[in-house]
Amino acid sequence: MEAALNNIQLEILKLFSTDQSEEDLKKLKSLLxxxxxxxxxxxxxxxxxxxxxxxxxxxxxxEEHFRKSA
Structure with missing residues (x-):
């Protein structure tokens, strides 16, 4: 099954369509x-x-345990 990209994913792909430095990528990741x-x-x-x-x-x-026993 192939999933379509959502609007956010498409915008990020547009942003990264140009070369970015490693430092820029780290900063963008941090911002996100x-x-x-x-x-x-x-x-x-x-x-x-x-x-x-x-x-x-x-x-x-x-303090509680929320896991259910199988």
């Missing part, structure tokens, strides 16, 4: 990682606010 990690944090903050999650709940979750 920073952007995506910030996005995850924003979404987690929204979910915490919607569900009224407290710091105590997160602390309890750190």
């Amino acid at each position: 990682i920073t952007y995506l990690s910030d996005k995850v944090v924003r979404e987690a903050d929204k979910a915490a606010e919607i569900h009224n999650y407290t710091r105590d709940i997160f602390e309890r979750w750190k």
